[in-house]
Amino acid sequence: MVTMSYAEAGKQALADEMRRDPLVWAVGEDLGRGGVFGQYKGLVEEFGPDRISDAPISEAAIMGASVGAAMAGTRPVVEMRFADFALCAVDELVNQAAKARYMLGGQTKVPMVIREPMGMWRSSAAQHSQSLESWYTHIPGLTVAAPSTPADNFGLLKSAIRADDPVVYFEHKNLWGLEGEVDEAADPIPFGKARIEREGADITIVAWSAMVHFAREAVNTLAEEGISAELIDLRSLWPWDKDAVLASVGKTGRLIVTHESVSVGGFGAEIAATVSEALFGKLKAPVKRLAAPRIPISYAPPLEDEVRVSPARIAETARAMVSQ
Amino acid sequence: MVTMSYAEAGKQALADEMRRDPLVWAVGEDLGRGGVFGQYKGLVEEFGPDRISDAPISEAAIMGASVGAAMAGTRPVVEMRFADFALCAVDELVNQAAKARYMLGGQTKVPMVIREPMGMWRSSAAQHSQSLESWYTHIPGLTVAAPSTPADNFGLLKSAIRADDPVVYFEHKNLWGLEGEVDEAADPIPFGKARIEREGADITIVAWSAMVHFAREAVNTLAEEGISAELIDLRSLWPWDKDAVLASVGKTGRLIVTHESVSVGGFGAEIAATVSEALFGKLKAPVKRLAAPRIPISYAPPLEDEVRVSPARIAETARAMVSQ
Amino acid sequence: MNSPNTSAPARNVDVARHTDHHKLMHRIRAFETAALKANEEKLVLGAIHPSIGQEAIAAGVCANLRRDDYLLSTHRGHGHTLAKGANANQMMRELLGREGGNSQGKGGSMHIADFSVGMLGANGVVGANINIAAGAAHAIKLKGEDKVSLSIFGDGAINRGPFLEGLNWAKVFELPAVFVCEDNGFASTTRTDAMTAGPGPAARAESLGIPAVTVDGNDVVAVDEAARELVEAARSGGGPRFLVCKTYRLTGHTAADAAPYRPSAEVDEAWKNDPIARCAALLLGAGVSQDELSAHATDATAEMEAVYEDAKAAAWPAIDLAYADVQDIGDPREEANRW
Amino acid sequence: MNSPNTSAPARNVDVARHTDHHKLMHRIRAFETAALKANEEKLVLGAIHPSIGQEAIAAGVCANLRRDDYLLSTHRGHGHTLAKGANANQMMRELLGREGGNSQGKGGSMHIADFSVGMLGANGVVGANINIAAGAAHAIKLKGEDKVSLSIFGDGAINRGPFLEGLNWAKVFELPAVFVCEDNGFASTTRTDAMTAGPGPAARAESLGIPAVTVDGNDVVAVDEAARELVEAARSGGGPRFLVCKTYRLTGHTAADAAPYRPSAEVDEAWKNDPIARCAALLLGAGVSQDELSAHATDATAEMEAVYEDAKAAAWPAIDLAYADVQDIGDPREEANRW
Numbered sequence A, B: 001m002v003t004m005s006y007a008e009a010g011k012q013a014l015a016d017e018m019r020r021d022p023l024v025w026a027v028g029e030d031l032g033r034g035g036v037f038g039q040y041k042g043l044v045e046e047f048g049p050d051r052i053s054d055a056p057i058s059e060a061a062i063m064g065a066s067v068g069a070a071m072a073g074t075r076p077v078v079e080m081r082f083a084d085f086a087l088c089a090v091d092e093l094v095n096q097a098a099k100a101r102y103m104l105g106g107q108t109k110v111p112m113v114i115r116e117p118m119g120m121w122r123s124s125a126a127q128h129s130q131s132l133e134s135w136y137t138h139i140p141g142l143t144v145a146a147p148s149t150p151a152d153n154f155g156l157l158k159s160a161i162r163a164d165d166p167v168v169y170f171e172h173k174n175l176w177g178l179e180g181e182v183d184e185a186a187d188p189i190p191f192g193k194a195r196i197e198r199e200g201a202d203i204t205i206v207a208w209s210a211m212v213h214f215a216r217e218a219v220n221t222l223a224e225e226g227i228s229a230e231l232i233d234l235r236s237l238w239p240w241d242k243d244a245v246l247a248s249v250g251k252t253g254r255l256i257v258t259h260e261s262v263s264v265g266g267f268g269a270e271i272a273a274t275v276s277e278a279l280f281g282k283l284k285a286p287v288k289r290l291a292a293p294r295i296p297i298s299y300a301p302p303l304e305d306e307v308r309v310s311p312a313r314i315a316e317t318a319r320a321m322v323s324q
Numbered sequence C, D: 001m002n003s004p005n006t007s008a009p010a011r012n013v014d015v016a017r018h019t020d021h022h023k024l025m026h027r028i029r030a031f032e033t034a035a036l037k038a039n040e041e042k043l044v045l046g047a048i049h050p051s052i053g054q055e056a057i058a059a060g061v062c063a064n065l066r067r068d069d070y071l072l073s074t075h076r077g078h079g080h081t082l083a084k085g086a087n088a089n090q091m092m093r094e095l096l097g098r099e100g101g102n103s104q105g106k107g108g109s110m111h112i113a114d115f116s117v118g119m120l121g122a123n124g125v126v127g128a129n130i131n132i133a134a135g136a137a138h139a140i141k142l143k144g145e146d147k148v149s150l151s152i153f154g155d156g157a158i159n160r161g162p163f164l165e166g167l168n169w170a171k172v173f174e175l176p177a178v179f180v181c182e183d184n185g186f187a188s189t190t191r192t193d194a195m196t197a198g199p200g201p202a203a204r205a206e207s208l209g210i211p212a213v214t215v216d217g218n219d220v221v222a223v224d225e226a227a228r229e230l231v232e233a234a235r236s237g238g239g240p241r242f243l244v245c246k247t248y249r250l251t252g253h254t255a256a257d258a259a260p261y262r263p264s265a266e267v268d269e270a271w272k273n274d275p276i277a278r279c280a281a282l283l284l285g286a287g288v289s290q291d292e293l294s295a296h297a298t299d300a301t302a303e304m305e306a307v308y309e310d311a312k313a314a315a316w317p318a319i320d321l322a323y324a325d326v327q328d329i330g331d332p333r334e335e336a337n338r339w
Ligand SMILES: Cc1ncc(C[n+]2csc(CCOP(=O)(O)OP(=O)(O)O)c2C)c(N)n1
Pocket: B029, B057, B059, B081, B085, B088, C074, C075, C076, C124, C125, C126, C153, C154, C155, C156, C157, C158, C182, C184, C186, C187, C188, C192, C249, C253
């Protein structure tokens, strides 16, 4: 076990996989100087500029060339810098990477990882703050992950790199500096297996990415009040661990799903719809979604904060549901 | 009242609005020869090539230039040809058109209509068949419409053109030839008002776009069996007519939401989650979503058909729910 | 647009090589003729984009590719795919959406591919193949192979962003990539020059530091010779190359397009410049008999009629294939969310 | 990259005009100096991208725009916005996210805009402003106005697809659009030439049929003169024009970037080519007194310090604004879906 940051864990996972498999390479703008969040720092020294490759400001080419490079037998790790910029390469991701294997009848696979730093990062405003994970869950062919801890970033990124199909990999910008224990010898973490962050009996809270930490704060507050909340970190959204969530809500009878992205059309709707259907008649309260209002993200902190779901609000909601 | 096709209704609405407001213009590939589905046929003769404008194969420029043209006081109607190709212009739509008004503090509005012919159209395969309406419901700043009849295409397209903000407007490729009555003197149809296509007492079916017609077939079958289904055509997905749906399900106690797009992360999840929460304890059966499996769309008809929700399946589901 | 000159200048004719071209062009023409018939008989299910009149490009370019080189094509890709060595039976089955198609009937004409001969796919999105081809070239370089990656696209594609991004990419990384623009004067129903600024594709490539050559795309010899040099340069580490082939689309944009937007006199004139006839004239002049040349045509027709019959007789793909090859992770069946 | 020659050749100096440039450049520098201080004091909340060293482009280009012309800028847009005539108080309030900011604190530095002076927005997406500017020019043409639409972007932006699509668009429709590339040698931490194929921006523009001019971007007189001609040509129906201004980014990419990836000697050398000092030298040579020139600096500093004080004292925007100006249709509050 070593203590490292979320950013370092990602770097370590990438370095391990690059040592293990010479066909793995990373490409994106400014990688040679360590990447904009330092998450590639030092890698070019070990692996050289061909495998830690700079790129022109050409998101469509970064994504599209990686599709071709994957078809031709390499395993590109694509850095999009901000999830928002990946919107410059959606044809390449959705019409090409995600569909090629199927559309070509299994003649090829497209092993690539698309790293998309996501989420609000103080005053980054509307074009540098988005969380669009639900979009990609809707696209057949794509796997979607969103780790919340250094250990998960380590284990999930390894799985993403070893996967033979495209994985959209969301790292949260507010988590880069988060420290945690990482077992460097651990096996990669499989997709579709949630982590029960805290066991509890009264209510289930499902979250992913940075929201797990807000939810944990809420769970701590609730615990002091004698409310026992179970916190589930989904870790991957596609596939998502339906079994774990249904088992938990089957036990607690109550569910809050909380995410940073917009509530309308967010992945919380999928979870709420699934659980409401599967546990019909067995719920003690309606499933509640806590997520962002349908507004773009502002620059000014008080306005930006309107978009955030706070630990206090999660606790308050849980309290009300449990006393219902 | 005049009988016209869905394509003609769209053309008529556009022509009316272009006559009414000289600042309205349309732009897209091949518009001068009537557009690929004939939905612009004859318009260049009346309005000239500046207002029915051809465009290079440059979806990003078509979308992006229209953002600028909208900011500078005109009202572009953007033709994307296939909803799939709009994926070449997502930055322009999501990061620019949708956010400009908000991000610039209300200094501008971006009145534009983005016409995106959607859906399966026999053997068009994975890159010419997608229905991604749920994506755009998730994006603050965008209005989303998906008409199912000539009259609705007439009335909603007028509203879209008159709206001061971007409207993503999905016309279904399988409906172009559909004939129906249109009142050419009718007022534009406001967004967020569903149409109760059929009243019923036992179960509510919510649909939009081409799926309304499949659902109607199912409703007819059910009627013969003595099951009274209420069919709601949402017409717009953002905003969607929550009041109408809740009132209907409040009455029937049962809901099927059906759409052509993939079930996971589809807009059906939003509706199911909302209704399950709002009518908790008042439902007679769990809300059921009938939508596509999470697979790309095939070329070969038998495989393509695996993606379609059939009238028979809707009827079967309704039957089972009512007898529950 | 294209050179109306049908008599080739006197030159040293490599009879064997051009005989192969002639046969191949006839095979492509016959394949598409059969496909058009299949389309009329409603057995082709989606849109098909014939390359009739443009066969010299497929033949001349692909003659210079090895089986393990990569080829990326467009919506108008039957000819390229056949020229790269794909099996016509599998292709026709794919067009008819049948079992045994290259992609098991899941892709159809616009996504025709045959990885066994290095053909990595046509594409339904104009211009999308350019970046993919640049990426395949990138993999070649990373792996230290001596292959090349070649993409073919139309004159309409040069107005899409990926054209700039992909060419810049290939040059920045000095990749073994060859870009071939089929300049047939049209993008669907629109004359391309009306929507294209500046001098055209070659100038754009050169502004990105990529040497470009323009040839008469209806002259298979010229295409072959130019492609040979460019492919060789790219293969031997010289970085990317660009080839513009001037041609004319003799049919409508798709099989369903009667092309009323152009005068029939223009089309008639263009038929006089048919690349197959030009190649035949050349071979005739070099001593090949008319009988032999005619045999190429009849053989090709017979082959492709049989190919069509075979495809017609083939079964639909098994329904289970609908759920196959989505992705390794997660079960799409489980997510069908049906009753 | 930039001409190290700080003494301008003898020429007819328009003292009044260049005095205005000098003042304006000092105002831009002082504004950004105040913004950097605000950043250090943690009152600027998001990233800011200073244009220190590039002020001559803002001043020289915008001197040729009317108030009702359109300007579209980049992430590095403070100078352009000030030069277009925006109010510095509103801008600083915007950078601090305060009430009374141009965009009510909702956009910040990267989305600075002032529609009252035709400044339609900086942009957080590299290259995105190019198509938007082409579209504003399209509107001008459709409405028959005599305005121009001008966009400024960096040398990194020329590798994005919208560069090709927007320029092609402007030329195809012969729009009154002027494109200005600030070639400062860097894209974030990367030297741009390493990622840019071919001879560069001007050649790319020319390959799209757009006349291009390259000038020393640290020479405000040269920028002014070139821009005048190009804007005039575009305004009078001559179609789009392109201007490349060679310059150097004297600071890091953002206020947080110490730029360790370049030798300090290179930066020191570049400081000798400071456009403000060059303009001062020119005016001094033309008889303007050192006192007057110094007064421009101190006036600008005093103005912008007051601007900063004003912004500091301003309140946060009212919370209700979070829900305002999303769109006319639908109520975002109703959709907050909270407890
Ligand atoms: C991004 C995108 N936009 C539009 C289309 C529709 N489309 C299909 S083929 C075509 C014309 C292409 O012209 P060109 O590139 O010259 O190729 P050609 O058809 O002449 O071979 C168009 C516009 C598409 N497939 N993809």
